[in-house]
Amino acid sequence: MKKTTRIITYTMLLLLASLLFQSTSYANTVQIETDDLLVRSGPGTEYELIGHVNQGEDYALVEQTDDWLAIDFNGETGWVSRQYATITDQISDEPETSSSQTDSNDQADLASQDFKIPVDRLHLRAQATTQSEILAVLTEGETVTIVEQDQDWIKVLAQDGEGFIPAWLLNFQEPVIEGQTNLKNKVIVIDPGHGGADVGAISITDRYEKDYALNTAKHLEYQLEMLGATVYLTRSDDYYYALTPRAVLANYHAADVFLSIHYNSEPQYPSANGLNTYYRKDADQGLADAVHQGLVEKTNANDRGVLSGDYRVLRVSKQPSLLLELGFLSNQAEEKLIQTPAYQDEISRGIILGLENYFKYH
Ligand SMILES: [Zn+2]
Known part of the structure; x- marks a missing residue:
């Protein structure tokens, strides 16, 4: 009961805030980076599910916390995990070009650098998800060029074209073989x-x-x-x-x-x-x-x-x-x-x- 009252008060405050500051609070756009991302009624996994959003969709940013972003979800305020969404500093119906420039500036540190694949039989994916099509199987030592990266995936240019590989590979460490091991042939x-x-x-x-x-x-x-x-x-x-x-x-x-x-x-x-x-x-x-x-x-x-x-x-x-x-x-x-x-x-x-x-x- 108490929680419901709080949510209603909170929602009304947000509505009021968005009416008062519509031009500023809607200046930012949230871009969704994965399919079937859950939308919740509040900033936490304990809040009720109110829908799903999908990769590539843009929503107006309403509010943010360290871990969650509130979006304008069909007129309602919906919360999505920040891990799977990014804030871009422009509204969604502006031309694409300024957005991709901002993105590539953010990631300029690694973009267009060569990267040597550190593991064998690595799947090059069509999209940034393990469920997408396998475009090619990369071998250890093969060199690819980094196009861009986010937290979970790196877009690379390989011999067979552009695709995605997991971002953890960037920090991959060679194992240290400490003396004798009895694991051989096990x-x-x-x-x-x-x-x-x-x-x-x-x-x-x-x-x-x-x-x-x-x-x-x-x-x-x-x-x-x-x-x-x-x-x-x-x-x-x-x-x-x-x-x-x-x-x-x-x-x-x-x-x-x-x-x-x-x-x-x-x-x-x-x-x-x-x-x-x-x-x-x-x-x-x-x-x-x-x-x-x-x-x-x-x-x-x-x-x-x-x-x-x-x-x-x-x-x-x-x-x-x-x-x-x-x-x-x-x-x-x-x-x-x-x-x-x-x-x-x-x-x-x-x-x-x-x-x-x-x-x-x-
Ligand atoms: Zn289990």
Whole structure:
């Protein structure tokens, strides 16, 4: 009741403000940078959904906070996550030219620089989303030219034309091989949780667990392969696969270890944070302890412990198997950390340290 009154008062104030200052408050335009971006009635994921907006659409800016932008959404005030929208300093029906000039000035630091692709088998996408068409598969060492970039994607000019690659590649770090490793020729099956229509947990900034899990899986895959392991991913793209075939793949390859990668969410407890490692068979407890210890040591994240969990992927897999919950997407600070390449690197190193310790005895 109290909240409703507050929202009504707030909306009236906004209306009044926009009437009084229409020319100034509508001077800026919000450009939407992703499809199906959720529009909410207030600046937070706890507010009611009032609609969707799509990539390339422009809306008048009404109000802003650090993380949210209020737009004029069909005469209503709607809030969108700032991560997926940018403010341009002109109204939407002005010519396009001044907008693209402003954009390219903002990003002048990297534009038209050459960039060497640091990983193999990289998909060049038609659009800035993992769901768009794959235009080409880029190989490690290939040089592309940066056209422009935003937080998540870089538009590049490659041999096969223009397309998009993920922005985390800019900060990609070569793995450091510390002395001897016993991972050579080990078969590791990595299962990035969820995918496709199954988005997994939705983060506090409306991002999806499925994308974080895939990103982590790819980092880990690369690092393990550098150490001589043979790695299979249950999915290498944004597709949905049922749980049973994911574990069957581990059995088929006689995996030495099967790891299902997940991120956690507890929206009712936004301060919840840290790592959980789950195993199902008693025989896998040693593996769970080793990997969990490695993760805690390398990431310094909150240790939520090793637990037994009756997950389907762990039930179907006959191989040594774990399900890893690598942090809370419902925790604002932790989600920010999870987005950094440095933290992803620590996660990979933690898992690798754990596996090396485990394979000393197995
Ligand atoms: Zn999950």
